[in-house]
Amino acid sequence: MSPGLKNSILGGIFWTTIQLVVNRSFAFVIKLVLARILFPEEFGLIGMAVVFTSFIEVFNDLGFGAAIVQKKENSIDEKHYHTAFWTGIIWSIFLYICIITLVAPLAGNFYREPILEEIIPVLSLGILINPVNLVHKAQLTRDLNFRKLTYINNSSSIFAGCISLVLAFLNFGVWSLVFNSVATYAAALPMFFLATGWKPKLIxxxxxxKDIFGFGINTMGTQVFNNLINKFDYLVIGKLLSVSSLGVYTLAFTLTDTFRGQLMSVMNSVMYPIYGKKQDDKISLTKYYLKVVKYNSIVVDGIMMLLILFAEPIVLAFFGDKWIDTIIPLQILSLSVIFHMMVSSNTSLIRGMGKPGLEFRLQLFKSLVLYIPLIFFGTMYYGTTGAAMAILVNKIFSVIIAQYYLKKLLGISIGALFHATKPALLSLVIASCGGFISFNVLGIYWMVSAFVSILLYLISLYFMVGNDIKTELTGMDKLKTVLK
Incomplete structure (x- = not known):
């Protein structure tokens, strides 16, 4: 690996980690306060609205952002940027008209919640704003300028979170959640223009x-089915159960799979352009990918362990009795995330290799054959617990499918994947046993037991990968040149 590329990766990981820590920590505090002020029904209404708006949002950039990032240096110029910008603007206006005239009334009738016809048009204002940022965001990602991306994302999230808190304390109810999303897009808009200095021209x-649409359409297709996977459970729970059930499930999903997605977005945003640059070097791709799996697992598995062992006291202490039905789905979804981490970021790798068509076909198969039937029947017969179990089963099958294609494309064996995840999984088992005995057998206070679990997890990791982590950290000295 060239020193420049290694510095870029280290810099990207550093700044996107800062983004994750600030964003997730602040977002968690916001969720905590809002959950205490608001009720599951209000979170459920947003969940219902997001089911419909997210399907439209997937079509928003036509995959142009990913196409711009993936293209090699000698195959992209200014006309690609201007074409992507104006196409996105025109397309977003058309989509927003569809939302007002078709989607909002459809959602209100589907769930028999008339207020959705008011919520969805406001919640969807980001569809009009997001294409304006499309080229700027892609340019910063191509240049691996994650420092500016971190500043923009954190600043806009903090601003939006403060707005939502003020509205919640002023008794705006569900609208405090609605404006949180809109304010994030609005605050980021001027900052992206200042960060890149790029201005659109009438070109x-x-x-x-045709060049960017050919790549982007496959990426967009993948995103459509990714969204189907991510939101179909919300659709079914909201329809078959109740708005309150969807609210408690939304909180469980936010604390588990959404957190996992945020962490993976850190590594994906850093590694996707790297995969694109090294797409012809299979040896390097394999090394990069296995390191991503290894360190993603180390970070996420320990957190999921705490949610499995101490779900009940965490929910009751932080969110109150009104969220008690969140506990069992929270535990099941936490376990599903642990399985997911065994092949984390595999779709980003496949897309970075210039194979968006394969990524799309994989998501299509998993959506139609596995996910939809599992969620529908799980929810119908076992409620939110059944939906969470369906997610777990789907993640297990996803690991098997992803492993098959990783072996086919790069020769990554199941043994190599197990070796990458072994430190996290073994540490998880050791720490879980200690935490369970401390809390359930000895009856020690849950916060103390949680501390014991984390301590055992970290000690186990130190003995297994301590030297590897020290080696990685020595490279941080070179980070100074990146941050200047």
């Missing part, structure tokens, strides 16, 4: 459109 090139 639209048919050749450039």
């Amino acid at each position: 639209w090139d048919n050749g450039a459109f």
Whole structure:
């Protein structure tokens, strides 16, 4: 690995980690306060609205952002940027009209919640704003300028979180959650323009459109089915159960799979352009990917362990009795995340290798054959617990499918994946046993037992990968040149 590329990766990981820590910590505090002020029904209404708006949002950038990032240096110029910008603007206006005239009334009738016809048009204002940021965001990602991306994302999230808290304390109820999303997009808009200095010109090139659309359409197709996977449970729970059930499930999902997704977005945003640059070097791709799996697992598995062992006291202490039905789905979803981490970021790797068509076909298969039937029947017969179990089963099958293609594309064996995740999994077993005995057998206070679990997890990791982590940290000295 060249020193420049290694510094870029280290810099990217550093700044996106800062983004994750600030964003997730602040978002958790916001969720904590809002959950105490608001009720599951209000969170459920947002869950219902997001089911419909997210399907439209997937189509928003036509995959142009990913296409710009993936393209090699000698195959992209200014006309690609301007074409992507104006196409996105026109397309987003069309989509927003569809939301007002079709999607909002459909959602209100589907769930028999008339207020959704008011919520969805406001919640969807980001669809109009997001394409304006599309090129700027792609340019910063291509340049591996994660420092500016971190500043923009954190600043806009903090601003939006403060807005939502003020509205919640002023008794705006569900609207405090609605404006949280809109304010995030609005605050980021001027910052992206200042960060890149790029300004759109009245240029639209048919050749450039075909070039980026050909890649982007496959990426967009993948995102459609990713969204189907991520939101179909919300759709079914909201329809078959109740708005309150969807609210408690939303909180469980936010604390588990959403956290996992945020961490993976850190590594994906750093590694996706790297995968694109090294797409012809299979040896390097394999090394990079296994390191991503290894360290993602180390970070996430320990947190999921705490949610499995101490779900009840955590929910009751932080969110109150009204969220008690969240406990069992929270534990099951935490276990599903642990399985997911065994092949984390595999779709980003496949797309970075220039194979968005394969990524799309995989998501299509998993959505239609596995996910949809499992969620529907699980929810119908066992409620939110059944939906969480369906997620778990789907993640297990996803590991098997992903492993098959990793072996086919890069020769990554199941043994190599196990070796990468072994430190996290073995530490998880040791720490879980200690935490369970401390809390359930000895009856020690849950916060003390949680501390014991984390301590055992860290000690176990130190003995297994302590030297590896020290080696990685020695490279942080070179980070100074990146941060200047």
